[in-house]
Structure formats: structure tokens, C-alpha cells
Amino acid sequence: MTAPFETLDQFRAVLRALPQPDADAARAARSRDAALTKPPGALGRLEDLAAWYAGWRGDPRPRIVAPQVIVFAGNHGIAARGVSAFPAEVTAQMVANFRAGGAAINQLAGLHGAAVAVVALDLDRPTADFTRGPAMTEAEAVAALRAGWAAVDPGADLLVAGEMGIGNTTAAAAMAHALFGGEAGDWTGRGTGVDDRGLALKGRVVAEGVARHRAALADPLEVLRRLGGRELAAMAGATAAARAHRIPVILDGFINTAAVAVLEGAAPGALDHCIAGHVSAEHAHGALLARLGKAPLLSLGLRLGEGSGAALAIGVLRGALACHSGMATFAEAGVAGG
Secondary structure, eight states: OOOSOSSHHHHHHHHHTOOOOOHHHHHHHHHHHHHBSSOTTTTTHHHHHHHHHHHHHTOSSOOOOOEEEEEEEOOOGGGGGSOSSSOTHHHHHHHHHHHHTOSHHHHHHHHTTOEEEEEEOOTTSOOOOTTTSOSSOHHHHHHHHHHHHHHSOTTOSEEEEEEEOTTHHHHHHHHHHHHHOSOHHHHOOOTTTOOHHHHHHHHHHHHHHHHHHGGGTTSHHHHHHHHOOHHHHHHHHHHHHHHHTTOOEEEOSHHHHHHHHHHHHHSTTTTTTEEEOBOOSSTTHHHHHHHHTOOOSBOOOOOOOTTHHHHHHHHHHHHHHHHHHHSOBHHHHTOTTO
16 A cells, blocks of 8 residues: 655654554453453453454454565665674575575464565665765655555554564664663674674664764654664554554564664654564663563564564464453353353
């Protein structure tokens, strides 16, 4: 679906007008939960997940039947600084692997019948080195946001947005540092597996980039434009589109979370339709989730990206809905105590 914005200012207006969940459906889901054949609260967080999902879908007894996974790929000028353990050519090679069905995300999405789309964004044209100037022009940032928006299937009932882009943990760390302060090292991790020397270099690059653009970083969308990348902007655009279509979102790892954090900064509450699929092994992911008030469903030491942790967490949400929508009530089962 064509994005309803052509400038960053128009995108800001879209964020301010995002729809809210269906309160009646959420209340009805809570009422149903109270009547199910179990002690109150016995399913713990699964009960909250079911009510949350019901509210966004406007259905007090929902199921997931059409999940979508989108993997966005982009290249980063900052990679030329040596911040990754892999060369930039790997981005295009992994895109081919995604399309051939050979990556981890393909296997995990397949477990849940999720459709996988792969969107490569100008791989032959990396973003600019953000230590020298903005990573993207406004036109480039808007184009990536629009590509993300258009990639979302309005008929989907759950979205996972993943990414591939050599250098993108450095971009994500710079964005987190710009959004939430602290020291560069607080947000900089090993990414694809850099050694101690590489980690120190990443920290210096992040600090240098944030310092260069500091005067403009009070605006979260400028954080995205100046320090991010095309695939990060596309994930933000897709997440906003999902909200517009009332499609719940499971967030993936550090890069995905940093990308969508700009939405929350620009319009508080913009991520209310999102849950955190997992906390990754990447250095600062837990701290970033805490800043956003998102408690992860899983903690398995993953650090792959691609949407893999979020795709794995689809099973948890499906379990919550299977219990909520499929269990009998006390009255239906003829069990005393309801």
C-alpha cells in the first residue's frame, strides 16, 4: 500500500494520528479469560498477551492465521571504517540466501507459516559515512520509510521486521546513544563478532558520529536520518504501517529496537502495538528495551538479526491465543468454580 507521506514532516503527522486499540475487544477478552477453566492468573503473562492482541485486532477471541516476516537490507558507508568483522559484500550475498530460503529466518518463519518478503534497498549505493555528514538526505530517508510502509501486507495479522546490513550495529548504537544519552560504550557491542580492538574502534566511531550531529539530535527522525540506514528507516516505516493497519508487531533484536525507538521518541505511545520477542546477546539490547518499557518474551543468547528471535517468539504469542481462544469456560465444560 502506498505510504501516505512524502516528507519527514508529513510522516510526523502520520505518527501523531496513529489509531488506538479497540478497548471493547480488550475488555471482552479479559472477561473471557476470567471465565476460562483455570485459576485466575494461572497462565501468567500469556493472559496479558492475549488481551493485548485482541485489542489491536478488534476481536475478543482471535487467532494468528497470516503472519508476515519482512527482511530489509541496506549497506552502510560507515562499514568502510572497519567496524564489522565481515565485508559489505556479505549483505547482497545474504539477500540471495534469504530469497533462496537458506537462512535461519526462513526456517523459523516456516515453522509458523509466515510469509517472508525480502526488500533490498539500494545495495549498490551505501549510505554516507555519518562521521562526515548525515547518513541520508531527507529524500533518501523518506524513500526508505515509504518502502517499509509499502512492504506491509494489510491482510497480515502479525508482523516481524528483520534486517541485514554490514555495519548496522554501529548505526543502531549511534542512534541509541543519540536518543538516550550516556557514553558511546554503553550502547556499542560486538555485532558480528569484532575483537577488542574492533569494539574500541566502534565506540570511537559512534562517539564521533553523535558529536558531529549533536545540534540536530533532539529530533528523533533526524537521529534516524543522520545516523541510521535505509534498512533501519524501512523497519520504522513498516512498524508505523502495521500500527495504521492495527497489525500487532513482535520486535526482534538490538538493531530493530533501535530503529523503531525513533517512533516512540517522535510520538509517545507509537510502539504500543509492539512486544519484544527476545533480549539478544548484543551488549545494550536489554538496556534499550528497558528504556522503551518492553519486557522480552525470550532470552536465548541470540544475536543473529534477520528477525530470527522475533520469529521464534511467534510461538509464544500463538500459545497465548490458543489457550485464550480455544479453552472452554467453566460453564461450557461443566466444571464447578467458575
